[in-house]
Amino acid sequence: MNPELTHWTGPLGLPRFDLIRDEDFDPAFDACLKLAEEAVEAIAASPAPPTFDNTVAALESAEEPLNRLCAIFFTLAGVDSNPAREDLQRRIAPRLAAHGSKVSMDPRLFDRVEAVMQDADELAPEDCRLTELTLRGLRRAGAGLTGAARERMAAIRERLAVLSTEFAQNVLADERDxxxxxxxxxxxxxxxxxxxxxxxxxxxxxxxxxxxxxxxxxxxxxxxxxxxxxxxxxxxxxxxxxxxxxxxxxxxxDNRPIAAEILQLRHERARLLGYADFASYKLEPEMAKTAENVEALLTEVWAAAKARADADAAQLTGMLHENGVNGALEPWDWRFYAERRRKAEHDLDEAEVKPYLTLEAMLGAVFDTAQRLFGIEMRAFDAPLWSPDARAWEVTRNGWHMAVFVGDYYARPGKRSGAWCSSLQQQHKIGAGQRPIVVNVCNFTPPEAEGAPAYLSWDDAHTLFHEFGHALHHILSDVNWPSMSGTSVARDFVELPSQLFEHWLERPEVLDRHARHAETGAPLPADLRDRILAAGNADQGFATTEYLESALVDLAFHRGEPPADPMARQAEVLAELGAPAAIPMRHATPHFAHVFSGDGYSSGYYSYMWSEVMDADAFAAFMEKGDAFDPETARRLEQWILSKGDSLPADELWLKFRGRKPGVEALLKGRGLLAEAD
Known part of the structure; x- marks a missing residue:
């Protein structure tokens, strides 16, 4: 086995991607799966009475070589796919699922962790929390099942792994080709x-x-x-x-039959575990808890968003007709006329804005904002990464190593679309401990030529801040155990740090300092800055409506009996909502990767808005102090949100930071929808 796949020797502990070949992965997965099976078997079969150390804590590091291998492989599969990697991903997905089922459904492990839980009151708080989460994970995986139900659960999990891989690769193929x-x-x-x-x-x-x-x-x-x-x-x-x-x-x-089968299998999985449907199963550990709570939030915002969208549609239709085009406003018309309207109402032309929003300028804004809030500093260094586009920084605070941060920002063939944050290495304090290695991936338009600036749109700049907000959740993590560090939190809590960090892009003091013209170096003119900010809520009826359509369809897919025809159910939900014809879902079912390329956001796409309720209220905490960089508020944000991972339940962490529950008013105000709600 290539040792670089599990024992990384690059600068500051990075993997040496230049020493890794595609043919190295097959034997590495064979070896690492064997090591993981042996380590877990030793824990499950131990004759020693179960204790926290020999059971729960031991499980935290039992699969470390496999975890490191998976981190490298799935990073490469996302940022630089090729036929060999796609083939291996299809082959390894069911093997990993089978291993996961064998471990998480082992009744011996379940019994040992349950025995530790009996004496949990004697454990340190974080150890008690880890024991509770481990037991919950085993129970929800099906460790309590027996006989045919147990075998069926394992088969379902393997099949879902295959289907989600096929779904993602099909979307990538259509995008690439x-x-x-x-x-x-x-x-x-x-x-x-x-x-x-x-x-x-x-x-x-x-x-x-x-x-x-x-x-x-x-x-x-x-x-x-x-x-x-x-x-x-x-x-x-x-x-x-x-x-x-x-x-x-x-x-x-064609992903339509794949989506249908995924929904059927998820429902069967939930029923095997005693839940009414997949939404009930999935939402139980989240902040929302129930589908009814999710629906209540989404429908409250829907009324305001649709009112704005309908009013906008009427105005844009008038512009369409004035332009000599008869008939209805179509989806391919909306953005065109909305941009014309934005330019007319705010005297704002993106061509005028883009020279000030280069990638380098906005990275400077991101790093400076993080430094002013949390005292961290970024130092670029050379490292052998997967692409010349990717870059590495060391993150320090007061001279102390906090993390390694890797950014890969440009679109290219073979790279999965969208933007995301992942980690090659999680923070923890086992043994000597380790600090995180965090990766941000985006798909910005690359520069025209080597050495030329890369220009971002206003939306791109928001994406840059958003993903670094996720990175901060890793960088500032300070917990004992890897499974609860960084972004390992409730799905509807994980977007809070990322969406909150976006607010600083819109601060005049940030733009005044960092938005510089690519050619002249001149600062962003104050009047142009004010026009950019004034236009911030332009077309929010469209943006909110297309998002809510996707979130409500996702929820409907996973409540009650699964649809035999997801496309028909999608159409039915949109008809019930009275969705504007010119505003389709942000992610239609066949390419809804959030929901079907894995379980991450299944029955959970609502979480962006659930988190937005909190991020709007969290930023209000800074503004109540009269300073977007208020040191005490930043300290509490790090203390109770960014450093804690899942060491306490999300609702407890929020209350410790803010002192009260959030309300939807700040969200509606932030999106410029409050008048419509009233």
Whole structure:
């Protein structure tokens, strides 16, 4: 086995990605799975009476080599996929699921952890919490099942692992394989920076001219600016066709039957464990607790969002007709006319803004904000990573090593779309302890040429802040056990740090310091800054509505009996909501990776809004002090939210930070929807 896969020798403990080959992974998984099985078996079969140390604590490190191997492989599968990695991912998914089932459904482990729990009052608070979480995890995995039910649960978990892998790879294939050429005669309305980005995308693929791809940072501005309605429609349809059997991959990448089978298996899994449906099972450990609580929040905001969206639709339809186009406002029209309206109402042109929002300038803003709030400093260093695009920084505070941070920011073929934060290494204090290695991945449009600046949109800049908010949750983690460190928290709590950190992008003092013109170095003019901020809630009816549609469809999929035809159920839910025809779901079922590429956000896509209720109220705590960088509030935020992981229940951590429950009013006000709610 290549030792670099489990014993990392790169700078500051990073893996040496330059020493790792695709053919190394098969024997490494064989070896690491064997080691993990032996380590867990030794715990389960131990003749010694169960104690916290020989059972619960021992399980925390029993699979460390396998965890390190998985961290490397699944990072590469996301940021730099290729046929060999995709093949291995399909083959290894059921093996990992089978191993997970064997461990988490072992009745011997369940009995030992349950025995430790009997004396939990004698344990230190964090040890007691870990024992409680471990026992809950075993119970929810099916450790209490016997006979045929036990065998069926293991089979379900293996099949779900296969299906979720296929779903994700089908979406990636459709995204990777689609390009739409745009002739020189069809560039009307497109700003120069977008045309240059389209030409760079063509060169990257060995093509001439300019193309549109399904990279969000390319296709969204194309939909906003292109005056060629037929091209907008073609691009939009390709974007929405991902995973539907109508995308670039055709029937081979049709995710609709996969989604249907996933929903059926999840329901069966929940029923085996005694729950009424998958939503009841999934939401039990979350802050929301029940589907009824989720629905209450989403429908309260829906009324305000739809009122705004309907009013906006009427105005945009008028603009469409004034432009000589008869008929209804279509989804491929909305962004185009909304951008024209934004420009007219706020005198704001993205081409005027982009030179001030370079990636380097916004990284400076992100790092400086984190330093002013939490005292951390970032030092770039050279490391052998998976792509020349990826960069590494050491994070320190008062000279003490806090973490390694890796950023991979540009879109490229073979890279999963979207943006995410992951970790190669979790913080913990076992033995000598270890600090985290955190990864932020985005898909921004790369610079036109080597050495040229990369320009971000306002939305891109928000994404940069958002993902670093997740990174801070890892960087500032200070708990004993890896399974409860960093972002290992309730799903509807995990977005609080990320969404909260976005607020600092909109602070005038941050923009004044960091938004500098790429060519002249001049600061962002005050009047332009004020226009950017004034336009911050432009089109919130659209943004909130498309999100809520996805969240409510996700919830409906997992309540009660699963639909035999998810597409029909999706249409039914949208009809019941009275969803505007020109605002489709943000993530339609065939490419709803949050929900179907694993269990992470299944029955949990609502969590972004649940967390937003808290992030709006958390930022209000700073503003009540009259200072967005108030040191005492920042200290409490780190003490009770960012450093605690899952060492206490999320609702307790929130109350310790804020002193009261949050209300939806701050969210509605922040989105500019309060008037509609009233």
């Amino acid at each position: 689609f390009t739409m050429s745009v002739a020189d005669s069809d560039l009307a309305g497109l700003p120069d920076w977008l045309v240059r980005a389209m030409r760079a995308a063509a060169r990257e693929r060995g093509l001439s001219g300019q193309i549109v791809t399904l990279n969000r940072s390319l296709i969204v501005p194309f939909l906003e600016y292109s005056e060629k309605r037929a091209l907008r429609e073609a691009a939009w349809r390709a974007w929405c066709a991902r995973g539907s059997g109508q995308g670039a991959g055709g029937a081979a990448t």
